[in-house]
Amino acid sequence: MERQDRQLDVLRAIVQDYVRSREPVGSRNLVERYNLGVSPATIRNDMATLEEEGYIAQPHTSAGRIPTDKGYRAFVDRINVVKPLSTAERRAIAELLDSAVDLDDVLERTVRLLSQLTQQVAVVQYPSLRRSALRHVELVPAGARRLMIVIITDTGRVEQRSIDHDVQVDDTLLAELRARLNAAGVGRRMPELVRAFGEIVAAFPPEDRALVTEITEVVTDTLSEEVEERIVMAGTANLARADVDFTRTISPVLEALEQQVVLLRLLTEMGEESPLAVRIGAETHNEGLSETAVVAGAYGTFGDGSGFGQVGVVGPTRMDYPSTMAAVRAVARYLSKILAS
Structure with missing residues (x-):
């Protein structure tokens, strides 16, 4: 067990050194930069074992070693505690997101x-x-015979629909209907909402039920719509600076990022794994992303414990995993707080 722990320490040092320097790591580097408490010969033997077991590889003859996807996975799986961001970083998140005007x-x-x-x-x-x-x-009355219906969801989305009606709607009816809709419907999702609104319709006199029915159907139909899911993305220019981390060009990565359905499926799968998940290389199950790592965290919480969605980072496998995981977790948590307020 002691030997295995020592080899994991060597692997951790190789990952950290390679992420920092972008250069293959030799045993001399480890001896000089890390206090591993063993002789250079022991480190060389441990590196040979790690290479044999597929955790590190030699990219060129007479070169040092670099982590493989398996090595990165072992490193990530042993990150026991994700360190919090600095006070300055947390303040920057709060200041930027608190001043946002709407969900978009x-x-x-x-x-x-x-x-x-x-x-x-x-x-x-x-x-x-x-x-x-x-x-x-x-x-909201929008004219003598027109009514605007504004629907706000618990995820922060705002949808507007309008209807035309045959009769003048007095303010008393509108106020009562507004109050009943919110009292019965707030916090409910389909199909609970349909049942709650059905009871509202029955509470109004027959002459008002046609209009009440139309309004409740607009709300429920809106929340039932098959709206195409999408993602928002930023920072693709950062890939150009990381071009040296890909054995091929970055074109396959860019093409994969453009296929939103690929990313949506990947993020959804990761959301089912863990509140903070990491996919490395082939684990993405996409050829274009085979040299990347994806770190994703869930934001928001529905009543069943699932998240509103995922927020994440895509970069080369040679990334600073602890810092990236900390940033994703912090941003996801603050995004949850914003949407809940």
Whole structure:
């Protein structure tokens, strides 16, 4: 066990040194830079074992060693504690996101901020409308025979619909309907919302039920829409600076990032694994992303414990995993706080 622990220490040192220097790591580097408490000969033997077991590889003859995907995975799996961001970094997150004006602005600011913090590509999954619960319904007269219905969800989305009606709607009816809709519907998702609104319709006199039914159907239909899910992305220029980390060109990575369905599927899968998940190389199950790592964290929480969506980072496998994981977790938590307020 002691030998295995020592070899993991050697692997950890190789990963950290390679991430910092971008240069293959030799035994001399480890002896000079890390206090591993063993002789150079022992380190060389440990490196030979790590290479034999597939954790490190020699990119060129007479060169040092670099971590493999398996080596990065072993390193990530042994990150026991994700260190919090600095006070200055947390303050920067708060100041930027607190001043956002709506959901679109929040998500745009989120990916820009995360890209700056990690110097990687940042992505955020737009919250699903179909999985959202109702936060508020507002009914706004838009003319003598026109009514605007504003629907606000618990994920922060705002949808507007309008209807034309045959009769003049007095303010008393509108106020009562608005109050009943919000009292019965807030916090509910489909199909609970349909049942709650059905009871509302029955509470109004027959002459008002047609209009009440139409309004409730607009709300429920809106929350049932198959709105195409999408992601917001920032920082693709960071890949150009990381070009040396790819054995091929960055073109396959860029092409994969352009396929939103690929990223959406990957983020959804990662959200089912863990609140903070990491996929490395072939674990992404996409050829274009085979030389990348993806770190993703869930933001927001529905009643069943699932998240609104995922926020994450895409970069080369040679990334600073502890710092990236800390940034993703911090941003996801603050995004959750913003959307809950």
